[in-house]
Amino acid sequence: MSAHGLSGPGLRLDRLPRRRRMNHVMEALSWLSAAVAIAILGIVVWSVASKGWSELNLDLLTKAPIPFSLTNAPQGLANAFAGTLVIVGLATAMALPVGILVAVYLNEFAPASIRTGVGLALDVLAGVPAIVVGIFVYVLLVVHHGGQSALKGAFALAILMLPFIARATIEVLALVPNSLREASLGLGVPQWRTTLSIVLPRATGGIVTGTVLAVARVAGETAPLLFTSSIVGTQVHWGPTQALQTIPVAIFELSESPDPKDHARAWAAGFILLLFILFASLTARWLATRSARKLAGR
Amino acid sequence: MSAADLSAEPTRRPFTGRRVRFGDVSLQVVAGAAAFGATLLVGLIVWKVVEGSRLSLSTFGLGFITRAEWNPTVGHEVYGAGSFIFGTLLTSSLALLLATPLALGVALFLTELAPRVVQAPITALVETLAAVPSVLIGLWGIYVLGPTLRSQIEPWLHSAFGFIPLFGNPSSAGASVFTAVIVLAIMILPIVSSISRELFRGVPPELKEGALALGTTRWEMVRGVVFPYARGGIAAALILGLGRAMGEAIAVTQVIGGTPTIQWNLFASGDTLASKIAASYQGAPSNLFSSSLVYLGLILLVLSLLANITAQWIVRSVARKHGVTRGGRA
Amino acid sequence: MSITIEPTVRVETRRQPLPPRERLEPIFQVEALDAIYGSKPAIKGVSMEIYKNLVTAIIGPSGCGKSTYIRCFNRMNDLIPSFTQTGTIRYHGQDICASNIDPVAVRRNIGMVFQRPNPFPKSIYDNVAWGCRVLGMKDDLDARVERALTQAALWDEVKDRLKASGLSLSGGQQQRLCIARAIAVEPDVVLMDEPASALDPIATQAIEQLMLDLKSEYTFVIVTHNMQQAARVADMTAFFSISRGDEGQRFGELIEYDATTKIFTAPSDRRTEDYVTGRFG
Numbered sequence: 001m002s003a004h005g006l007s008g009p010g011l012r013l014d015r016l017p018r019r020r021r022m023n024h025v026m027e028a029l030s031w032l033s034a035a036v037a038i039a040i041l042g043i044v045v046w047s048v049a050s051k052g053w054s055e056l057n058l059d060l061l062t063k064a065p066i067p068f069s070l071t072n073a074p075q076g077l078a079n080a081f082a083g084t085l086v087i088v089g090l091a092t093a094m095a096l097p098v099g100i101l102v103a104v105y106l107n108e109f110a111p112a113s114i115r116t117g118v119g120l121a122l123d124v125l126a127g128v129p130a131i132v133v134g135i136f137v138y139v140l141l142v143v144h145h146g147g148q149s150a151l152k153g154a155f156a157l158a159i160l161m162l163p164f165i166a167r168a169t170i171e172v173l174a175l176v177p178n179s180l181r182e183a184s185l186g187l188g189v190p191q192w193r194t195t196l197s198i199v200l201p202r203a204t205g206g207i208v209t210g211t212v213l214a215v216a217r218v219a220g221e222t223a224p225l226l227f228t229s230s231i232v233g234t235q236v237h238w239g240p241t242q243a244l245q246t247i248p249v250a251i252f253e254l255s256e257s258p259d260p261k262d263h264a265r266a267w268a269a270g271f272i273l274l275l276f277i278l279f280a281s282l283t284a285r286w287l288a289t290r291s292a293r294k295l296a297g298r
Numbered sequence: 299m300s301a302a303d304l305s306a307e308p309t310r311r312p313f314t315g316r317r318v319r320f321g322d323v324s325l326q327v328v329a330g331a332a333a334f335g336a337t338l339l340v341g342l343i344v345w346k347v348v349e350g351s352r353l354s355l356s357t358f359g360l361g362f363i364t365r366a367e368w369n370p371t372v373g374h375e376v377y378g379a380g381s382f383i384f385g386t387l388l389t390s391s392l393a394l395l396l397a398t399p400l401a402l403g404v405a406l407f408l409t410e411l412a413p414r415v416v417q418a419p420i421t422a423l424v425e426t427l428a429a430v431p432s433v434l435i436g437l438w439g440i441y442v443l444g445p446t447l448r449s450q451i452e453p454w455l456h457s458a459f460g461f462i463p464l465f466g467n468p469s470s471a472g473a474s475v476f477t478a479v480i481v482l483a484i485m486i487l488p489i490v491s492s493i494s495r496e497l498f499r500g501v502p503p504e505l506k507e508g509a510l511a512l513g514t515t516r517w518e519m520v521r522g523v524v525f526p527y528a529r530g531g532i533a534a535a536l537i538l539g540l541g542r543a544m545g546e547a548i549a550v551t552q553v554i555g556g557t558p559t560i561q562w563n564l565f566a567s568g569d570t571l572a573s574k575i576a577a578s579y580q581g582a583p584s585n586l587f588s589s590s591l592v593y594l595g596l597i598l599l600v601l602s603l604l605a606n607i608t609a610q611w612i613v614r615s616v617a618r619k620h621g622v623t624r625g626g627r628a
Numbered sequence: 629m630s631i632t633i634e635p636t637v638r639v640e641t642r643r644q645p646l647p648p649r650e651r652l653e654p655i656f657q658v659e660a661l662d663a664i665y666g667s668k669p670a671i672k673g674v675s676m677e678i679y680k681n682l683v684t685a686i687i688g689p690s691g692c693g694k695s696t697y698i699r700c701f702n703r704m705n706d707l708i709p710s711f712t713q714t715g716t717i718r719y720h721g722q723d724i725c726a727s728n729i730d731p732v733a734v735r736r737n738i739g740m741v742f743q744r745p746n747p748f749p750k751s752i753y754d755n756v757a758w759g760c761r762v763l764g765m766k767d768d769l770d771a772r773v774e775r776a777l778t779q780a781a782l783w784d785e786v787k788d789r790l791k792a793s794g795l796s797l798s799g800g801q802q803q804r805l806c807i808a809r810a811i812a813v814e815p816d817v818v819l820m821d822e823p824a825s826a827l828d829p830i831a832t833q834a835i836e837q838l839m840l841d842l843k844s845e846y847t848f849v850i851v852t853h854n855m856q857q858a859a860r861v862a863d864m865t866a867f868f869s870i871s872r873g874d875e876g877q878r879f880g881e882l883i884e885y886d887a888t889t890k891i892f893t894a895p896s897d898r899r900t901e902d903y904v905t906g907r908f909g
Contacts, residue, residue: 016732020732023518026517029403033401033403033406034403034412037491098332101329102329104329105329109329122337123610124610125340127602127605129602131548132343132599162336166336191319196325220434223576252548255440270433270434274434281426507707507746510735511740512736512763512813514732514763522748523748
């Protein structure tokens with residue numbers, strides 16, 4: 001199909017063919033950019049999946065690592081899986097209540113000036129590099145204070161999670177219609193009760209979504225744990241007062257090792273980590289659309 | 299029912315008395331404390347990082363920032379951030395240069411060209427790229443991207459453009475600044491793209507119609523109306539992307555090789571502030587070493603705070619100009 | 629049957645009387661135009677001729693498809709994904725609705741002014757000059773800008789502050805800026821979609837005077853919900869109304885199209901008469 005410019009008395013074409021060509025070129029480049037972006041995602045995911053899939057076995061989850069592969073006995077990353085569960089769980093337990101409280105304060109109590117101020121602080125906090133957060137917790141809690149532990153690592157992760165959870169909660173609290181608050185207050189229910197029993201439960205969907213997204217974000221974080229929970233043993237431990245191995249740190253260490261068997265385990269663990277994160281992100285997205293529909297429908 | 303009952307005063311909770319409920323106050327105080335604490339956290343971070351670098355600060359002072367030496371030999375310890383700052387600035391700015399046209403292209407595609415059906419899935423895919431953990435991108439970078447670049451792209455670029463100092467001799471090790479730049483570009487692409495997409499979507503349709511009605515092509519309309527309208531926000535997005543690139547430690551340290559020198563050859567190995575810190579986590583030989591490491595972290599913190607605060611300031615002043623309020627706040 | 633109608637529309641006009649039909653030159657020939665959004669028809673079966681260097685008004689109650697109709701002339705409906713149309717609009721003999729015609733070329737010659745003023749976030753000068761630059765009319769830009777702003781009756785008010793932002797003008801001035809912007813690229817036709825509905829009476833009057841002064845150079849097609857405005861400025865008036873189809877769906881239809889004086893004083897169709905005498909609409 002050749003589109004052609006109109007010709008006729010008094011009608012000019014004004015370099016139209018050249019301008020049209022430029023438009024086509026730019027449109028093509030735009031399509032190309034989208035294709036490249038998706039291709040990159042595809043390549044990375046494909047690499048992790050194909051290399052990790054072939055190395056997947058149950059030993060990964062059940063066996064402890066053997067330092068320097070001294071023997072040929074089957075080994076795995078059981079300690080890292082356990083440690084990740086503990087540390088991410090602790091981090092969520094720390095960040096969730098604080099994040100919700102911050103959001104409640106900003107949305108229900110704070111005057112506009114404080115809202116902008118704290119909001120700005122949260123945005124700036126979200127921009128602090130993860131490695132610097134690790135250094136911060138290192139100076140604050142590790143050096144001179146008894147060394148590494150899972151709790152301290154969890155604290156570092158919690159700092160990373162806080163802005164996410166707070167922001168998600170603020171947005172969903174703002175969506176709760178004011179008429180609901182007014183109805184409750186009109187009945188004589190005090191504000192604190194209204195907030196805790198009426199407003200927050202209504203916002204649960206959004207809070208869960210924000211938390212799942214925050215978990216997906218920190219489950220793969222390596223940098224803050226390097227200085228807070230990386231000097232670990234090989235056995236599976238669950239106690240939070242000692243440093244525990246985590247999947248991302250394990251992958252990091254294995255990736256730098258010269259032994260190709262270590263690389264194989266790194267890909268396999270990476271595959272599981274990626275699956276978890278993609279699953280969590282998809283779940284969060286599905287939850288978000290579902291709760292948006294509910295809030296709009298009611 | 300006796301007459302006495304009817305005349306009795308019905309029990310009633312007094313309206314007078316405590317106006318301020320204990321529950322309200324305590325919720326407000328607790329929540330306020332949380333908000334206050336969160337606000338102070340950034341300040342606390344700065345304070346503690348300064349404190350941790352005090353030994354190195356007092357030993358080397360501000361000269362640390364420009365000195366390009368990093369020598370942990372006992373007895374001759376000299377540390378300086380110069381080569382790392384150079385590496386950070388070089389890799390981040392090149393990554394931004396690479397990622398920006400791609401990110402803007404994706405954003406334009408999603409807002410102007412993509413059929414409606416395809417918009418949501420492709421948006422989700424691009425955002426999924428942001429969800430991939432940096433350690434996995436680094437792993438991929440070491441064993442997939444790096445070797446490919448080393449065996450195919452770098453020699454070609456060197457032979458074709460070797461007269462530019464950037465494209466010098468490819469190193470034999472496979473680790474290179476070039477790989478780190480590509481890895482960083484991949485990591486900041488989603489951020490710049492999603493912010494730009496929101497900005498482009500926010501351009502009022504009547505402005506775009508007004509331009510098209512004059513007989514301009516879609517691209518001319520984008521160049522003349524969409525870009526100028528979104529200009530401020532895009533600047534903020536770029537600066538945020540730059541900050542993110544500067545702060546990336548794990549993926550960079552996995553692929554860059556850890557050679558602290560100031561030189562322009564992209565195909566040789568190098569180092570950045572964040573990657574040096576991450577590479578040195580396994581125990582420090584001396585207090586001065588760890589303190590200098592924290593000093594590196596302090597410089598990195600200052601750089602990323604600068605980037606972040608500048609971006610936030612731009613966002614807020616642009617939002618004011620266009621008369622919108624951020625987020626879901628009423 | 630003689631019809632006496634009280635002329636409820638009594639209006640002063642500086643409009644010249646219409647030239648005799650033989651001397652009118654058609655610029656658009658619309659044949660059996662249907663416009664459909666998804667599955668809902670907006671207008672059906674419109675056929676009419678629009679004449680060069682006249683002001684043609686499209687009037688009718690809200691929802692009768694006037695805006696949709698006028699946007700067919702410069703292919704602006706292409707921007708709406710669910711839109712389709714059948715029928716032809718011939719412009720200088722070529723069907724501009726055909727799929728092999730580039731809308732960019734159509735809009736180059738057929739300009740549009742919108743209901744709400746939508747100046748670009750640029751300076752006053754650049755608002756007018758941008759279109760010229762992009763379309764390749766770069767010679768003598770200053771003179772072009774001045775001419776367009778003069779024709780739009782805005783030059784005297786802005787000549788000392790051409791660098792000021794276009795958004796710093798009042799509503800009426802912004803709309804005249806949009807008119808200047810449209811005529812700076814020298815179109816043949818200027819379509820106006822209720823150009824004065826967002827403006828005060830004084831600004832409205834300025835725009836109406838504009839059309840009368842400029843119609844010797846351009847052809848104007850204006851959609852208006854204000855009958856008095858049509859009576860004041862239009863040479864020809866087309867009356868659209870809402871009809872009901874067999875399945876009960878509502879769509880817009882051209883009821884009557886004639887010289888303005890005839891439409892307002894002696895309409896042929898009962899529905900036109902009802903509308904212009906205010907009995908409905």
